[in-house]
Amino acid sequence: MPTHISPCSRRAVVIGGSVAGLFIGNFLQRSGWEVGIYERSRESLATRGLGIASHGELEELLIAAGARVPSPLGIEVTGRCAVDRHGEIIARYDYPQQLASWTSVFRSLSAAFAHEKYRNGWELAGIDLGEERSTAHFTNGEAIEADLIVGADGFRSSVRAVLAPHIQPRYGGYVAWRAAIKESDLSNDFRAETASQFCFCFPKASEFIGYPVPGDDGSAELGRRRYNCLWYYPVAPGAELTDLLTDAEGVVHQYSIPPHLVRPEHIERLQADARAKLPKKFLEPFFAAGRYLVQPIYDVESERIGFGNVALIGDAGFVARPHVGVGVLKAGQDAFALAQCLEREASVAEALACYDTERLAEGRASVAAGRRLGAFIERGLDGPWADPELGLRVEDIIRVSGRPVIRSDAIVGAPMNRSG
Ligand SMILES: Cc1cc2nc3c(=O)[nH]c(=O)nc-3n(C[C@H](O)[C@H](O)[C@H](O)COP(=O)(O)OP(=O)(O)OC[C@H]3O[C@@H](n4cnc5c(N)ncnc54)[C@H](O)[C@@H]3O)c2cc1C
Structure with a gap:
């Protein structure tokens, strides 16, 4: 009963x-x-x-x-854009959205x-x-x-x-390197350029996203906010992931490792890769951060x-x-x-x-x-466009990322190569 x-x-x-x-x-x-x-x-x-x-x-x-509801809940951005290796805009999508802080x-x-x-x-x-x-x-x-x-x-x-x-949990074959930088530590030029956009770029087999979020105290005022960087970055399962999650004392952290325990050689490799692959404008926040949180991606x-x-x-x-x-x-x-x-x-x-x-x-x-x-990061493809079967055009990725999944939307199942 x-x-x-x-x-x-x-x-x-x-x-x-x-x-x-x-x-x-x-x-x-x-x-x-x-x-x-x-x-x-x-x-x-x-x-x-x-x-x-x-x-x-x-x-x-x-x-x-x-x-x-915190007022404001977050920072109002007007839309999303994707840039190429040189920082040139290759796609835009107007989508007003609040970027909030978890805290x-x-x-x-x-x-x-x-x-x-x-x-x-x-x-x-x-x-x-x-x-x-x-x-x-x-x-x-x-x-x-x-x-x-x-x-x-x-x-x-x-x-x-x-x-x-x-x-x-099933490991996706990549991690997210994350950093939040105080806007006060960034140049006026960078702030002015990125203030109202959710920006994406697609360095080989990876995806970098940058967007403004409220400051530590919840402030949404320009100059008191933070800039959030997130780099989805391939790390093979097994030995490569274990090595990343192993600290200088040889202790293996099973699912994630505290930022201060990440071994310096991993940060050096990440920063060298950033210099080689990221559009120049993102180097400023990325290097201003100095300290990074690494989160293996599971589902x-x-x-x-x-x-x-x-x-x-x-x-x-x-x-x-x-x-x-x-x-x-x-x-x-x-x-x-x-x-x-x-x-x-x-x-x-x-x-x-x-x-x-x-x-x-x-x-x-x-x-x-x-x-x-x-899928394109997990499979080590050059970019989302490399396998047309995935139906992942840059325009579609910036349109559907960071949004609720509506089951009737093209994102589930069928390729998304229709205009939005
Ligand atoms: C890189 C990255 C980016 C993300 N970006 C976004 C985003 O833009 N938007 C978004 O909405 N979400 C985002 N998320 C996801 C979001 O952070 C989580 O989905 C959300 O925090 C889940 O909340 P939860 O309460 O279910 O679980 P959790 O936040 O994981 O909380 C679980 C809690 O349970 C406690 N706990 C565990 N075991 C026990 C136990 N045995 N006894 C008692 N307590 C226990 C833990 O200490 C923890 O506090 C992101 C996640 C990652 C990794």
Whole structure:
């Protein structure tokens, strides 16, 4: 018999206190659930993120979650452009968009959630699955029984490891080198030229993107903002990736390596490659950064995201490669759909079945779109145009990157060689 959701027995445990965890925490809190968020990290996550492409839908979700939308949410750009090796514009696409900071979104969600119900330093160790209620066990020895457990614990989810251990992150064959530079450290000429554009270029078998994002303090004022550089850069799986993730002491960091531990020879090679391959104008921010974050690109594709009284949301369920730029939005949409299903259905089990049906297709579509947009890097092709079968013209890439995947759009499945 499914557990009926009665207003007095609605206790939820959320594992992971990043954007997905805070979205669902806020939605459930607003609809009367007793909800606690348990985050492994001992420190606040607030300063962790860099720039994200934002969408109108994200603003609506923040409002629905009871969060105050940061004003401004981000920096307004008028469109996208692609440049060649010499910095000449080869394609343009007018698309007004806000480029926000992950930190602003995190902070606004965090401020809306009951402070005392958010616990840092709590790491999930395992789950006892029960038909009526399940119990979350933590490494500190505590155990909490709940009507609903939500795995919002990211791409290496411990919750997913209990429910679907065969679903593992799949490495895409390239990494993202990322850096954010204070605009005050950049020349006036560079600022004036790049202030309102999302810029792309395609050095051999790679993709470089640059765009302005709010400053550390959320400021969108010219001169107080930051410039975000992201270089998708091929690193073969196996020995080459392991070498990149190995620090000077010989310690191999399995999925990512803290910036200060990246060995100097890797930075030297990256910078030499930048000099050889990037348009001159991007050398300024790239070298001003000095320090780079390296993130191997993975995707995750779940077969199920609702399991009786345990659900997966955000990156725990699906990770689309960041070309799509919807990780934060998808986290909010998953959380919203889950909360709506819980409101609508008579039992947690029915609600999770409904959530699973509603969100699986979208998750799969995002993963497929991300794989397709990154296929030329994964395959080491000269550029997206090298294989016409991919249907990836530069015009199409700049049109569809960093936007929600609309399933009816040409991006999923069929080649995109129609004009947009
Ligand atoms: C290079 C790059 C660029 C990106 N650009 C964009 C972009 O432009 N736009 C966008 O929307 N998204 C972007 N993303 C994706 C975005 O950052 C993620 O999709 C988003 O942060 C996912 O949120 P989440 O809450 O699901 O997972 P996460 O942010 O990964 O959070 C999971 C949390 O769970 C905690 N946790 C893990 N295990 C446990 C445990 N056992 N117990 C307790 N807690 C645990 C972790 O400490 C972590 O805080 C990008 C990602 C990358 C790599």
